[in-house]
Amino acid sequence: MSLTTSQNIHIDKIESSRIDQVDFNNLTFGNIFTDYMFECDYKEGAWHKPTIKPYGPLTISPAAKIFHYGQAVFEGMKAYKDTNDRVFLFRPEENFKRINKSAKRMAIPEFPRDIFFDAMHQIINLDRAWIKPGVGNSLYIRPFVIATQVGVSASPSNEYKFMILLSPAQAYYSGAVKVVIAEEYSRSANGGVGYAKAAGNYGAQFYPTNLAREKGFQQVIWTDSNEHKYLEEAGTMNVFFRINDTLITAPTSDRILDGVTRKSVIALAEHDGINVEVRPILVSEIVEAAKNNELKEIFGAGTAAVISPVSAFSYKNVTYDLPNLEAGYASQFKKRLTNIQHNLAEDPFNWRYEISK
């Protein structure tokens, strides 16, 4: 193993790459990781020793607070390669701000901006060969922070580990998604952590999502925890509804994730002159619109999921099928976004961020 050091990040090089063992035409989301990972520890009030090393297991005490109190936050980002071998991130500043917003809510110290961006540049360049060009291919980037202090007293950790993993990705969902509208369980509540990418936000959804799966639905659309009257977000994505030609999505709040894809879709729709309404959406309004054939589309928007059309939703045990629109808003926004991400179209909002070699 050879050791090299970038200006600020210690780099521990691999002996040989695992890339030849990977079938890039048959990737399932989030199962394969690249050659490298980034690691930086927080101790005695400061972040120390940023290191990039070969991807592999960690040694952590079973008494570390992450295992007992779930003090952890994460982000989801992607890198894209164009046909000239240029690599781009999409609005990475938003992810940087959001991981620190999530961290603050979970009593985790903020991570420095300079190390975050330096780490992105260094690790993505080391694993550059793992990013395949072409719309549909990307490198999913998973920054995360875990509480590593040893001890089971229920108090915030005083030691943390910030890491970045990289995973070559294609589609998150293999086809259109069928969803159930939540009537009993809740994802988040006022004053809670719904807006944060806190690990437990996701874990808490697994059981009700399993119940939906047993009935043939892949995701739950969460509703407000008070009355289950208003539509909020789905497990891995924000949700948009199209009634006639108007695009509607719920406003962000302390219950809803401020999704980067969500805000990009709103910006593109407004730019294209589509009527966009960001407002509370009643379940009854969507059911009525479906009955009257005015509900044209539902789609999810997220980094992993990109834009995922919903083919049907279930509410009070009635399933409502949605029309299969070839040229609907979902396909229009998916194309607009992925063309910008892959440097195939103008970038009027300056969303691309190049990782230069």
Ligand code: COI
């Ligand atoms: C993302 O889109 O990055 C997400 O956070 C979804 C993830 C839970 C798979």
